[in-house]
Amino acid sequence: MQNTHEKLEFFVKKCKEIGLKITPQRLAIYEVLLKSYNHPTVEEIYEEVKKMYPYVSLATVYRTLETLEKIGLVKRVCFWGNSARYDANTSEHHHLICKKCGRIEDIDLDQKLSIPENLQGFKTDSYSVNIYGLCPKCQSNQQV
Amino acid sequence: MQNTHEKLEFFVKKCKEIGLKITPQRLAIYEVLLKSYNHPTVEEIYEEVKKMYPYVSLATVYRTLETLEKIGLVKRVCFWGNSARYDANTSEHHHLICKKCGRIEDIDLDQKLSIPENLQGFKTDSYSVNIYGLCPKCQSNQQV
DNA sequence: TTCCGTGCAAAAATTTTGCATCATC
DNA sequence: GATGATGCAAAATTTTTGCACGGAA
Numbered sequence: 001m002q003n004t005h006e007k008l009e010f011f012v013k014k015c016k017e018i019g020l021k022i023t024p025q026r027l028a029i030y031e032v033l034l035k036s037y038n039h040p041t042v043e044e045i046y047e048e049v050k051k052m053y054p055y056v057s058l059a060t061v062y063r064t065l066e067t068l069e070k071i072g073l074v075k076r077v078c079f080w081g082n083s084a085r086y087d088a089n090t091s092e093h094h095h096l097i098c099k100k101c102g103r104i105e106d107i108d109l110d111q112k113l114s115i116p117e118n119l120q121g122f123k124t125d126s127y128s129v130n131i132y133g134l135c136p137k138c139q140s141n142q143q144v
Numbered sequence: 145m146q147n148t149h150e151k152l153e154f155f156v157k158k159c160k161e162i163g164l165k166i167t168p169q170r171l172a173i174y175e176v177l178l179k180s181y182n183h184p185t186v187e188e189i190y191e192e193v194k195k196m197y198p199y200v201s202l203a204t205v206y207r208t209l210e211t212l213e214k215i216g217l218v219k220r221v222c223f224w225g226n227s228a229r230y231d232a233n234t235s236e237h238h239h240l241i242c243k244k245c246g247r248i249e250d251i252d253l254d255q256k257l258s259i260p261e262n263l264q265g266f267k268t269d270s271y272s273v274n275i276y277g278l279c280p281k282c283q284s285n286q287q288v
Numbered sequence: 289t290t291c292c293g294t295g296c297a298a299a300a301a302t303t304t305t306g307c308a309t310c311a312t313c
Numbered sequence: 314g315a316t317g318a319t320g321c322a323a324a325a326t327t328t329t330t331g332c333a334c335g336g337a338a
Binding site for chain 2: 301302303304305311312313
């Protein structure tokens with residue numbers, strides 16, 4: 001597991017390698033994502049980035065996230081509601097999802113599935129597990 | 145595993161129980177979903193239903209799918225792209241997803257994960273596994 | 289100086305809602 | 314006949330795109 005600083009250095013290295021320019025917006029967007037552990041929506045990322053760069057545009061956030069996803073630095077996750085969410089944790093991990101409020105948490109599973117390399121003609125390369133349930137808050141609001 | 149006919153009867157029973165009216169549109173939408181094994185988008189379901197009921201409205205499809213999801217007859221799945229997809233297979237099963245074209249197939253896994261009932265404060269009740277890879281078609285178009 | 293990236297605004301795509309009418313029960 | 318469901322259109326939400334300008338390399 002790398003820390004934020006190492007991840008940012010890696011980001012800069014990767015951008016230079018590929019020939020992407022390192023703009024303040026790009027850095028800010030990636031930084032926001034590194035700091036958030038709640039799989040924010042594009043809108044939420046945008047609001048956060050605006051605190052540092054008030055003139056940033058939502059379109060830039062969309063474009064940047066797409067770019068970051070292409071080079072493998074962030075993952076697009078999509079579980080709930082109508083908007084895409086992003087995650088800077090690209091290591092092997094799984095998700096715990098509240099069926100009521102949609103809250104998503106990362107989780108490590110020690111159990112491993114052994115997935116055949118070939119399944120129904122698909123050449124497989126990874127998997128992820130979504131575990132559904134009720135988060136602590138929604139359990140106590142159950143009666144409401 | 146029930147067949148289509150049994151599922152339709154169950155649908156009718158369930159609707160009556162809850163007090164939902166059985167309209168031709170509802171039946172048609174559920175039927176379309178029962179017959180499709182590719183997790184169609186709302187738009188795709190709409191196009192299919194229109195073949196039987198040319199005057200059906202997209203809004204009805206949206207509302208009906210929401211209703212069917214609430215009563216547990218269909219599942220909303222969301223993996224790829226920007227639109228919601230639906231699945232009438234509500235039994236325990238998992239998904240095989242092509243990273244390139246977004247095709248989704250159901251898959252049975254004989255391996256089981258044993259998920260603790262309590263994880264990070266969440267009361268868990270189910271899980272699903274998404275396996276990612278390349279579908280046969282995208283493998284052969286790889287060079288393109 | 290050269291391009292890529294950005295901001296802005298408009299367009300496209302997706303989903304929800306209000307309301308009058310219709311059809312099931 | 315009562316009530317819930319539908320169709321239509323408009324609105325709201327989410328995402329993408331075109332284009333001129335500005336800034337990183």
